[in-house]
Amino acid sequence: MQQLLRNTASQLDAAHSVHPHTDLRKHLDTGPLMITRGEGIHVFDENGNRYLEGAAGLWCASLGFGSERLGEVAKKAMTELGYYHNFRGASTVPAAELSAKLAGIAPEGMDKILLQSSGTEANDTALKLVWYYWDAKGMPARRKIISRTGAYHGTGTLTSCLTAKANFHAGFGLPFDGFLYTTMPYHYRMAEPGESETDFSDRLAAELEAMILKEGPETIAAFWAEPVMGSGGAITPPEGYFPKIQAVLDKYEILFVADEVICGFARTGEMWGSQTYGIRPDMICCAKALSAAMLPVSAVIIGARVFEAMLAQSDRFGTFVHGYTYGGHPVACAVANEVLAIYEEMDLVGHVKSVSKGFLAGFEALRDHPLVGDARGVGLIGAVEIVADKPTKAMHEPGQKVMAQFDAAARKRGLITRLIGNRAALSPPQIITASEVDDMFARFRGALDDVACIVK
Ligand SMILES: Cc1ncc(COP(=O)(O)O)c(C=O)c1O
Structure with missing residues (x-):
């Protein structure tokens, strides 16, 4: 037991924690993304990396990730x-x-x-x-x-x-x-x-x-x-x-x-x-x-x-x-x-209505990106559909692992999104401000650009 507890939390997790919606075998080797603290709409991992949590965790952390009150x-x-x-x-x-x-x-x-x-x-x-x-x-x-x-x-x-x-x-x-x-x-x-x-x-x-x-x-x-x-x-x-x-x-x-x-x-x-x-x-x-x-x-x-x-x-x-x-x-x-x-x-409803304008404009603006087949939302929820060919809506070959690449690129840029098939969804905490919405879409577009360079 003493030896066990000397291991890092990540090692303990990989060894003992069973995770939902996770490749169980891979997890034994790679271990978790260990999130250690939250501040507003951001979370930090164990290495101090800061992420704008564009998915509000599981569409849920409406007030962000920590509250003294x-x-x-x-x-x-x-x-x-x-x-x-x-x-x-x-x-x-x-x-x-x-x-x-x-x-x-x-x-x-x-x-x-x-x-x-x-x-x-x-x-x-x-x-x-x-x-x-x-x-x-x-x-x-x-x-x-x-x-x-x-x-x-x-x-x-x-x-x-x-x-x-x-x-x-x-x-x-x-x-x-x-x-x-x-x-x-x-x-x-x-x-x-x-x-x-x-x-x-x-x-x-x-x-x-x-x-x-x-x-x-x-x-x-x-x-x-x-x-x-x-x-x-x-x-x-x-x-x-x-x-x-x-x-x-x-x-x-x-x-x-x-x-x-x-x-x-x-x-x-x-x-x-x-x-x-x-x-x-x-x-x-x-x-x-x-x-x-x-x-x-x-x-x-x-x-x-x-x-x-x-x-x-x-x-x-x-x-x-x-x-x-x-x-x-x-x-x-x-x-x-x-x-x-x-x-x-x-005034939650009023606030969401107000920041939603920039949020929906963010999706609208992404439509011209070469990898984006569709981009739409309502309120503070929406998604971008990533395609290989816009006119035919053809998806990338699974072997290209485009979504995994997008995920990695977004995280490198400090953004967490929710991936569903070839869609990347955003549903940030409802407390997000207009400037944070702009920041989120800048990171999103940057990650798309990174992927576009690789799959070209
Ligand atoms: C629409 C919807 N219904 C039900 C659930 C299940 O909720 P829980 O995970 O709290 O059991 C979820 C979870 O994401 C959901 O998105």
Whole structure:
């Protein structure tokens, strides 16, 4: 043990830490990128290198990477009441306050809050509530869930089935039956040649309706969507998409669950992505920026018709039988309450709207780069698609390892982005300033130039 602890943290990590979404064998040799401290929107590695964290970690560190103010709040909360649960009618002041605050900023008509600890838990819970709802309505055969190709909603057993990426299913014997996938709204790749965004949206709505009719509307429980698909590639929906999808769902009385784990808290320029895109969800799942990612806390925001059904089920069975030990954890909730207070003080939505102008202009300006096939975003989330040939949208040969080269070049220039296939996404902390946005795009363009020199 003594010998072990004399090793560096990186060596300890390589030897003992199992990492998600990581090449496990390679990690045994290379070890981690060891991040040791944060300051504003920047993080530092163990060698003192400073990175502008253009991905806000995992789309989540809305207030950056360190906060004395939130540290004080956590300390006070942990000292006063380090833990209590919310089972069997118990509660804590921070949890009650957080529920009320969330209800206050939720879209109209949604004022019931079920506190959880992660995005996966929120989505998994919402899935159970969908089935609970249809059971309460006397239609338990409505079980099927429609998600979208490329979707990401977590990696739990059921949420992996909502997640519609083959690599998340391979080797796990997933997905289970009853999960259907309609085409992702990815205009750049999925539209027919010459098809406008509006026509593409019409086609996707028609495809959804055809799927519902083929399966039988009486078997479909809910439609699941992120307003902007994050891990699917920071895909912004085409013009008119959500109103058209919503109309189809309304026609067949299908529930709409909006996964706002990334989009919530002004990521798309309004408090909720549902507001940016005119979605009327029955439930919203939120997490990440709810606590500025400083502590694990998430929530399902529940609309009236689902809560009515929950009341009926509670009457029928005596209680609502669902919950987690850490759901509504008082320390996490105290921190989330302070985060929401900070959002109000800084006028989060107003700030994002203001810095978004430079952010979107940054993408626009990148479109002329020889390696850039597409570049677009909304609010403070967007992506650049790197291609070998602009007119045909052909990608580089895998052997060229262009994205790995881009990643290395960006890091060398002190920038961390999120790579998804041949897309490099940006979703910086919401506290980013206009000049930091310019700095981020300068580094991004520099990294593209570096790669262009190599692959020429
Ligand atoms: C849209 C979305 N839903 C759900 C999740 C899962 O959240 P967690 O990792 O907190 O379980 C994520 C995580 O990135 C996400 O982006």
